[in-house]
C-alpha cells in the first residue's frame with residue numbers, strides 16, 4: 343500500500359520456469375511464426391517491439407508468471423473491460439490466440455531498458471477538456487487508486503467530492519505527494535511513472551522507466567524522483583520532470599526505495615543482500631552501509647533516525663539505528679510482518695506500532711521503547727493493513743474477510759463488534775481524512791465502493807461506488823510520517 347500500497351504479497355521471485363515442452367507440443371512452428379506476424383501487426387504498438395510493454399504491460403514470461411495460457415488467450419479474445427485492452431475476436435481466432443499466448447511465453451533474454459529508452463518514452467498527456475476545480479485545501483486531498491480502471495481518482499478532502507480521474511495503468515504502491523501537496527507521483531508495476539498536478543488537474547508527464555518496477559520515491563520539493571526496479575534491477579534517478587539523470591545497476595532485488603525523512607537522500611535496501619544504499623541529491627553521490635542481515639522490508643520510525651525492518655522470510659523484526667549503524671533490538675516472529683503498513687500511535691505517552699503479518703491471522707502491537715511485542719491479537723483472517731489516527735479511538739485492521747476489526751487503543755482489546763461494509767465482499771485498507779474524523783474503507787470488488795465511517799461512532803456516513811478501489815491516501819497523513 344504505501345500501498346505500494348503494497349498489499350499484495352510482493353511478487354515472489356516470479357521468474358518461474360515455463361513448461362516449454364508442453365507448449366511446443368501444442369503449438370507448431372508455423373503457428374508460432376504466424377503469431378509473431380500478428381503480434382507485430384496488432385500488439386506491438388502498445389506492448390512494444392520486444393514485448394517489454396509501453397504504457398501497456400510487458401508480455402514476457404517473467405511478468406506473466408502466474409497466468410496460465412488459457413487465461414492469456416481469453417484476455418486476447420475478450421479484452422479487459424474498462425481498459426485499453428480491447429477484444430481481438432474479430433481479428434484473432436481461438437487457435438491464433440493460443441499461438442499468441444505461446445509466443446508471449448518465449449524467453450526474451452536479458453532485459454535492457456536504458457536512459458535513452460526512458461527519454462524516448464516521455465510524454466506530456468494532453469489535458470482533458472472541461473473545467474477542473476482544485477481541492478479547496480490541498481493537504482486534505484484524498485486520492486483513491488481504482489485498480490479496475492487503472493485510475494487515480496482525486497477527491498476534495500472536505501465532503502469527499504470527486505474532482506478528477508486520471509488513467510495511469512496498473513498502479514502499484516502508494517502515490518507519493520510532494521511536500522507542498524501540489525503534485526503526486528505514482529508508479530505502476532509495469533514501469534510507468536506518472537506525475538499528477540493537483541492545482542491544474544491532470545497528468546503533467548509520464549515516463550516508462552523500467553519493465554517491472556518495485557516502487558517510487560519523491561523528494562519533498564518534488565525536484566527528484568527515485569525509482570526502484572526489478573527488471574532490469576536498478577535504481578533510476580530522475581529530475582522532477584522525469585528526465586533520467588542516473589541509472590544505478592543493483593546487485594540484488596530492491597525491497598524498496600524511500601525518501602529519507604529530514605535529509606536530501608533516498609535510501610534503498612535489497613531483499614537478498616545485507617546492504618543499504620543512500621543517494622544524495624543533487625550530487626547523486628552514493629554511499630552504502632553493510633547491514634547485519636538483508637532487509638526484506640523496512641519503515642522509518644517517525645521522528646527518529648531509526649527503522650524497523652524485517653528479515654527474509656519474516657522470522658525476525660529488527661530495530662535499526664541509521665546513525666549508529668547498530669541493531670537496537672529484535673523480535674522473533676512468525677508470518678511475514680507487513681511493515682510498510684505498520685501504524686504508529688501513542689498510548690500512555692509511549693510510542694507503539696501495530697502491524698499485520700502476511701498469511702497469519704493476527705496483529706501485533708509492539709512497544710517501541712522496549713522493542714518488545716506487547717500484545718498479539720487473533721483476527722478473523724490474515725489481513726494486510728492496520729491503520730489509525732489520533733482522531734479515532736481505534737486501530738482499524740483488515741482481515742482479508744468482509745470485516746474490518748477494531749481494537750481499542752486504550753485497552754488494546756478487540757471490540758466485539760466489527761464493521762462489515764458489505765456482507766460477502768472483502769473489506770480492505772482503511773485511510774482517514776486529514777482530521778481523522780472520518781475513516782474510509784474499501785470494498786474490494788468490481789462492484790466495490792469506498793465506505794465512509796465516522797471514526798468514533800462507527801456509523802456509516804456515505805459510500806461511493808468504485809471498481810476495485812485498492813487504496814486511499816490522504817495528503818497530510820501520507821507526507822508527515824505521522825504518529826497516528
Ligand code: HEC
Pocket residue numbers: 380381384385386387388389397398399400401405406409414417418422425426427428430434442491492511512
Ligand atoms: C491499444 C493498446 C493495446 C493493444 C493494441 C493491445 N493491448 Fe494488450 N493490453 C493493453 C493494456 C492497457 C493492458 C492492461 C490492462 C489492465 O489490466 O489495466 C493490456 C493487457 C494485456 C494482457 C494481460 C497482461 C497481464 O499481465 O495480465 C495480455 C495478455 C495482452 N494485453 C495481450 C495483447 C495482445 C496479444 C495484443 C495483440 C493481439 C494486445 N494485447 C494488443 C493495451 C493494448
